[in-house]
Amino acid sequence: MEVLYFAWVRERIGLPRETVETGAATVRELVEELRAREDRYEAAFADLSALRVALDQELRDFDAPLEGVREVAFFPPMTGG
Amino acid sequence: MRVVVQQEPFDFGAEAEAFARGQTGMGAVVTFTGVVRDLDTGGLEAMEIEHYPGMTQKAIAGVAEKARDRWSLGDVLVIHRYGRLAPGERIMMVATAAPHRKDAFEAAEYLMDYLKSRAPFWKKEITAEGADWVAAKDEDEAALDRW
Numbered sequence: 001m002e003v004l005y006f007a008w009v010r011e012r013i014g015l016p017r018e019t020v021e022t023g024a025a026t027v028r029e030l031v032e033e034l035r036a037r038e039d040r041y042e043a044a045f046a047d048l049s050a051l052r053v054a055l056d057q058e059l060r061d062f063d064a065p066l067e068g069v070r071e072v073a074f075f076p077p078m079t080g081g
Numbered sequence: 082m083r084v085v086v087q088q089e090p091f092d093f094g095a096e097a098e099a100f101a102r103g104q105t106g107m108g109a110v111v112t113f114t115g116v117v118r119d120l121d122t123g124g125l126e127a128m129e130i131e132h133y134p135g136m137t138q139k140a141i142a143g144v145a146e147k148a149r150d151r152w153s154l155g156d157v158l159v160i161h162r163y164g165r166l167a168p169g170e171r172i173m174m175v176a177t178a179a180p181h182r183k184d185a186f187e188a189a190e191y192l193m194d195y196l197k198s199r200a201p202f203w204k205k206e207i208t209a210e211g212a213d214w215v216a217a218k219d220e221d222e223a224a225l226d227r228w
Contacts, residue, residue: 007131007203008214057136059199073133073201077217080161080202081115081173081193 001066003034005044006075009051012044027053028062030072044074052077082149082157084141086132088164093171100158100176107155109182111189114174117166126207130163130172133201137161144195148177151191152184159192163202194224 004017024030031048034041045051053060054073066072085091093114101110119125145157155178162172175192179185204215 004133006133006201007205054133054136054201057133057139059140073136075133075201076203076214077222078198078201079204079215079217080200081197 001069002071003030004071004073006073008076009044009074013040022066024066026062026066027055027060027064027072030066031062050076082142082145083159084138084145085158085160086134086137086141087160087162090162090170091160091174093174096158096160096174097176100156100178104155104178106180107178107185108180109185110176110178111182111185112174112176113189113193115172115193117168117170117172119168120206120208124208124210125168126209128166128168128172129205129207129212130166131203131205132161132163136201140200141196144192144199147195148188148191152179152188153181154179154184154188157188157192159196161196161200161202165207191228194221194228197221198225 001020002017003020005013010016022030022033024033031045035045048062052075053062055064055069056071097112104110117128141159145159158176160174175189177185177188198217198221206213206215
């Protein structure tokens, strides 16, 4: 699946997007896989309460299932308007 | 309904005029525009606005649809910019038309409250000292509770 990062999440990880092969059943499991990779991922995902997630461009929570999902995006709380 | 996400400036006067023109069944048109505000201490060089292409348009249109379900509205317009903006530049505008002003005002406020914390934009303040992401405010999230 495609994993996208925005704002300071993108800056900490150093990538705007990447393709990830995963068997994770939920967003939370995917986050744990990513955190285990490298320090920069650990730094980005250290505090989930500071993050939001969208699945196929819809806001969801971290317990949402990943089955059938093509695009996951992680970002801080939004500051539009 | 028109939702525009663009980098370029927009002409607030022309957009408001075009929106209000020909609204024969509508007794009220409310327009709001948001402006890049300098820091309280001054020194803001620019505001950089990042967004999530693909999701942004859908998220805004979704909020506008909910507003139309909830209030008696005619047309709705949302324009939101991204990219690098200088203090004083207009970031966004919202316009609502309704038979009566209460619906137009409330729907515009609802749109603004939801755009603040549900549309995928992120602001970064650039000063001579560096760059800082703007943190979301608890009060912006709390503002959604009243709806």
